[in-house]
Amino acid sequence: MKQYLITLTLLLLSNMAFSAEKTVTLEVPGMTCITCPITVSKALEKVDGVKQVKVTYEDKLAVVTFDDDKVKVAQLTEATKNAGYPSRLKQN
Numbered sequence: 001m002k003q004y005l006i007t008l009t010l011l012l013l014s015n016m017a018f019s020a021e022k023t024v025t026l027e028v029p030g031m032t033c034i035t036c037p038i039t040v041s042k043a044l045e046k047v048d049g050v051k052q053v054k055v056t057y058e059d060k061l062a063v064v065t066f067d068d069d070k071v072k073v074a075q076l077t078e079a080t081k082n083a084g085y086p087s088r089l090k091q092n
């Protein structure tokens with residue numbers, strides 16, 4: 001019984017640690033000038049649950065930190081697509 005409780009507590013704690021915040025890198029190949037990242041980051045910041053966005057034009061990447069309970073990657077790529085910049089999840 002005690003063992004069970006410890007396992008349960010650890011499970012809950014790990015859940016809290018992993019479900020809240022997530023960071024992904026998106027490839028945004030359609031960025032063609034230095035103002036494009038502004039449009040892309042604005043589009044991403046508007047998505048509810050997004051906490052931090054860092055877009056770099058040189059790498060054509062968008063690093064997005066978001067609340068995993070509120071928003072999914074598909075919504076992020078959808079947001080950039082709607083802004084005119086289709087993106088995809090970068091596979092490491």
Ligand SMILES: [Cu+2]
Pocket residue numbers: 031032033034035036037
């Ligand atoms: Cu541009």
